[in-house]
Each structure stands twice: as structure tokens, then as C-alpha cells.
Amino acid sequence: MPTLYLVSLGCSKNQVDSEALLGLLLPRGYSLCAEPEQADVLLVNTCAFIEPAREEAYEVISELINRKAGSGKLVVCGCLVNRADDTLKKTFPGVDAWVQIKDERNIFELVSAWFPVESDSSPVPRIRISPPHYAYLRIADGCNHRCSFCAIPAIRGGYTSLPVTDIVGEAARLVGEGVVELNVIAQDTSGYGRDLDSGQRLPELLDALCTIDGIQWIRLQYLYPATITDQLLDVMTRREKICRYVDLPLQHIADEVLKHMQRPGRAYTRELLGRIQERLPGVTMRTSMIVGYPAETTEHFEELKAFIAEGHFHHLGVFEYSHEEDTPAFSTSDRVPPGEKQRRREELMLVQQQVSFEKNQQAVGESTVVLLDECPGPGTAVGRRPGDAPDVDNLVHVTGAEGLPPGSIVPVRITRAEPYDLYGHAELDGIV
Numbered sequence: 001m002p003t004l005y006l007v008s009l010g011c012s013k014n015q016v017d018s019e020a021l022l023g024l025l026l027p028r029g030y031s032l033c034a035e036p037e038q039a040d041v042l043l044v045n046t047c048a049f050i051e052p053a054r055e056e057a058y059e060v061i062s063e064l065i066n067r068k069a070g071s072g073k074l075v076v077c078g079c080l081v082n083r084a085d086d087t088l089k090k091t092f093p094g095v096d097a098w099v100q101i102k103d104e105r106n107i108f109e110l111v112s113a114w115f116p117v118e119s120d121s122s123p124v125p126r127i128r129i130s131p132p133h134y135a136y137l138r139i140a141d142g143c144n145h146r147c148s149f150c151a152i153p154a155i156r157g158g159y160t161s162l163p164v165t166d167i168v169g170e171a172a173r174l175v176g177e178g179v180v181e182l183n184v185i186a187q188d189t190s191g192y193g194r195d196l197d198s199g200q201r202l203p204e205l206l207d208a209l210c211t212i213d214g215i216q217w218i219r220l221q222y223l224y225p226a227t228i229t230d231q232l233l234d235v236m237t238r239r240e241k242i243c244r245y246v247d248l249p250l251q252h253i254a255d256e257v258l259k260h261m262q263r264p265g266r267a268y269t270r271e272l273l274g275r276i277q278e279r280l281p282g283v284t285m286r287t288s289m290i291v292g293y294p295a296e297t298t299e300h301f302e303e304l305k306a307f308i309a310e311g312h313f314h315h316l317g318v319f320e321y322s323h324e325e326d327t328p329a330f331s332t333s334d335r336v337p338p339g340e341k342q343r344r345r346e347e348l349m350l351v352q353q354q355v356s357f358e359k360n361q362q363a364v365g366e367s368t369v370v371l372l373d374e375c376p377g378p379g380t381a382v383g384r385r386p387g388d389a390p391d392v393d394n395l396v397h398v399t400g401a402e403g404l405p406p407g408s409i410v411p412v413r414i415t416r417a418e419p420y421d422l423y424g425h426a427e428l429d430g431i432v
């Protein structure tokens, strides 16, 4: 049986693409191996939307070129390929194939020409690499917005929603595999359905997903400010399965910067935050910000720091501006020096660290529910509250949950707080 080694880089949206690639190959006779030296086919699914992501991809490609066996074939897929020019391809002559995103569905034809398999088994939509109890559910691809710093529309094209029936079918299949938490993702998750004639939008989709038995938590990630409607907030209020979690990448708060970024402005943003907090009491909020954008002055950065210090957000990601070709901002000079971008990022993260610590301290003594991700037998289990997304948010370290499998949802009394993580003890007579 030919062997396959996979490296999946980048975000959860890219991970879903990697899982789809596995779904095209593994059922038809390829098997995963643990080391690149053992592989017939080495597959790298790349991310390339900012410079650090591209550098990581270059490092991985170089390493795999060095480690692949003489007969091994190295295939590079994903966003980097859509941005790659001939110079890049010449830099890595050890790559055997560069596969554009639109051609990934033909991966089996490419690979089987090198390593034929005798199998009449059919492919499956995806084979997950996330733990069995949670999954990412992608509902659309591409983006119709034109944020000035973002290359995603150039890489992924316009917004395309998947049909509701396909998404619900996929969700039901995931539940059949043991998934209890669905993390709903797209480039603009709240914009779902605007390209569909059916009139079905995100609220209707969520109503349909909530009817599936076995789903315990539904979490929405990557909401876009201008596409959050009152109907969406209604369904989040009404449906207990939908986590009171709003992941709302805002990128900045200074009006001049937002205007230059071609995003909704300060007044709209503040009104929206107020509306969300009023309609969803106790909501956990996550955002991401960009520092060092060309239009960002020191005054704008101070405004951003003061905004974060107001304490709206439980979780924050901060990115240094990356000057990207294929973006509207590329015609502006990349004015803020790299060292200053880094300094601003670190300073903003320090402000958030204090906010996060204060919020965590407020949770001490409270009882909450925790979904267990790791249960190492007699040791301390690790899990997340409804307000903590996998891979990016805080963790809760739980004692007293011995013997429970991952995916269990248990009541936990929080006993101690650190800036980002929490500690607690399971109250096992109330297992959900």
C-alpha cells in the first residue's frame, strides 16, 4: 500500500481542505505514515496570506525536500500555489507537483499515476485530523469583501455558500463519527447565503443544525461586522446549543485606519458591540487586530490600546501588518518599521493579558461546563468552556475527571486563574 505523509499548515479552513484531500486518497488505498522518509507521497497544504505564513511554508517545503526518500514525490497544494510564480517554483526544484486549489479534487489522478493502487473503493468527503469529538464545519469559501490588507479574495475568489442540505448532511455524518462540537467556519461566516437564491441565511442554517441529535455545542467563528444581523442574534439567543461566543475580527478601532482598511467604522463597531452584549448577556468575545498598518499613527495605536483595555474581549489575536501584493493596500508604502510593528504587537498583547487575567479571576468560584479534550488516565484532564474555541483560546485544567473519555461535558468548579488558563475540579454528579 503506498504511503502518504501530510503537513497541514495555516488555519482551520485550510485544515478542512487537508481533510478533503485525505478523503480523496486514504479510502482508495493510500495509508498515512509518521515520518517523511517513509512516504511515497509527501503532501503539504500551504497557507500564504501573510509573509510569516509563506516563510513557514518555505521552511516545511525545504525540510521535506531534504527528508524525502529517493522515490518519494513531494506535492505542494493550497494558497501558496495560487500565489506562486515561476521564480518560486525554480527555488524549489525538488517539488514534484504544484497543485492549484481548483485542481485539488484531482489529487488522486496525480498521485495514482506515480503510485497506482488496485482499489474500487469510493472517496469520502473528508477524513478528519481533529480529535474525534470536535470538527470544523465549513459553510462557504471565498470572500466578497475588499479589506485593503487581505489577499484572500485574490487567492480564493468570490464568496460561495454551500447548500444548506449539503452542510446539514455533513454535520449529521460528523455526529455519526462522534462529534459533539461543531465549529462553523468560512471567511465571512455571518455572510452565509447571500449568494443563494433559496433565501436561506445563517439563522436558517443554524436552526437546521440545531435539530440534529447528538450535537451539543455549535460555535460560530469568523463573523464579519457588517453581516451580523438581528436575526442572527435572535437565533443565538433562542438556541441553547449555540455557544454564546462571538468571534468578531475587527482589525482596528481608529476610524481613519478602518476607513483606509475599507471596513466598517468606529461608530458602527461600537454600536454593534453594544448590541451583541445587550442581546447575549454573558457572551464571550474574541477578536483579532492588525498593528503597524500603513495608516496607523501612534495616536491611532494609543486609541487601539485604550479600546482593548476597556475589556470587551476575552480572547485576542494580534497580527503585525504584512505588505501583500494583490491587495489594495500594496500601493501604499509600508511605513511602520518591522521593529515598531513588533513592539506594538507585544504592547497590545500585554494590555490584553491584564484584561484576560481579570476576567479569569472573576470566574474563580463559579461553576461552568467544560468539554474535555484530553483525558490522560489518572492525570489532570484538559478542556474548554463554551467560550473557548479549540486551538486558539484558553484551556481549563480539570482534576477529578478521571475515567471520562474526551468529548465528555462536565460541570467544573473553577478554583484558580492564570492570565490565560484556568484550573478547576469536576463536580461529577452532574455529568451532561
Ligand code: SF4
Pocket: 143, 144, 145, 146, 147, 150, 151, 152, 153, 187, 188, 224
Ligand atoms: S472579510 Fe476582509 S479580512 Fe476577511 S477574508 Fe474577506 S477580505 Fe479578507
